[in-house]
Amino acid sequence: MTGRLIVLTGPSGVGKGTLLKALLAMHPELYLSVSATTRSPREGEVEGVHYYFYSRDRFEAEIEAGALLEWAEFAGNYYGTPSAPLQAQLDLGRSAILEIELAGARQVAKIFPNALRIFILPPDLQTLEMRIRDRGTDAPEAILRRLEQAKVEIAARAEFDYQIVNDDFQTALEELDRLVASD
Numbered sequence: 001m002t003g004r005l006i007v008l009t010g011p012s013g014v015g016k017g018t019l020l021k022a023l024l025a026m027h028p029e030l031y032l033s034v035s036a037t038t039r040s041p042r043e044g045e046v047e048g049v050h051y052y053f054y055s056r057d058r059f060e061a062e063i064e065a066g067a068l069l070e071w072a073e074f075a076g077n078y079y080g081t082p083s084a085p086l087q088a089q090l091d092l093g094r095s096a097i098l099e100i101e102l103a104g105a106r107q108v109a110k111i112f113p114n115a116l117r118i119f120i121l122p123p124d125l126q127t128l129e130m131r132i133r134d135r136g137t138d139a140p141e142a143i144l145r146r147l148e149q150a151k152v153e154i155a156a157r158a159e160f161d162y163q164i165v166n167d168d169f170q171t172a173l174e175e176l177d178r179l180v181a182s183d
């Protein structure tokens, strides 16, 4: 039996990565897909752990070769999910999580119609902006692009099976845990 695919989407800075880190500590049996991107590594990000950092040429070659399950341009960079490692884990019967933006989530929904799709919402846009700014990883112009994109993504939240508001972290984590643990 193949594993279950879980897709986590939500605006940049809403807390997806932080929630997933905590979720994976509780569920080491889950596989977190490592994406490829053309953006530069942030401080502390490790090749093959947080992302595979590709040049634009390399990324486009991977698209051409059909090696990506889905891909999208987000805030001026490419992001995509390498197919082979994900499929290998699913074939082993291991459930897998993708943390991806909206356009990619829509592509995955067509390929895996039974995927569990969860959207993470901020309490409000001001809180989201504060979280992105306080994270201190993005330049002011990049923050503005991410906030513009956030409005587009939030408007599509009803496309997802479940929505979780990440206001109180522990409450959001418990909700996520409940969904992931359910059949």
Ligand SMILES: Nc1ncnc2c1ncn2[C@@H]1O[C@H](COP(=O)(O)OP(=O)(O)OP(=O)(O)O)[C@@H](O)[C@H]1O
Binding pocket: 010, 011, 012, 013, 014, 015, 016, 017, 018, 019, 131, 132, 134, 135, 166, 167, 168, 169, 170, 172
């Ligand atoms: N419930 C919460 N309350 C307050 N701060 C939070 C909460 N959840 C996450 N944060 C903080 O918000 C910031 C953004 O979180 P994180 O990097 O996990 O977002 P993200 O959705 O993964 O962003 P991106 O899509 O850009 O990678 C981090 O500094 C994190 O510590």
Ligand SMILES: Nc1nc2c(ncn2[C@@H]2O[C@H](COP(=O)(O)O)[C@@H](O)[C@H]2O)c(=O)[nH]1
Binding pocket: 010, 011, 012, 016, 035, 036, 039, 070, 071, 072, 074, 079, 080, 081, 099, 100, 101, 102, 103, 104, 105
């Ligand atoms: N479509 C995809 N989106 C992805 C993938 N990996 C990450 N993401 C999303 O990109 C934005 C920005 O991420 P950041 O690390 O630069 O802050 C965020 O929404 C991620 O969820 C992917 O493989 N495909």
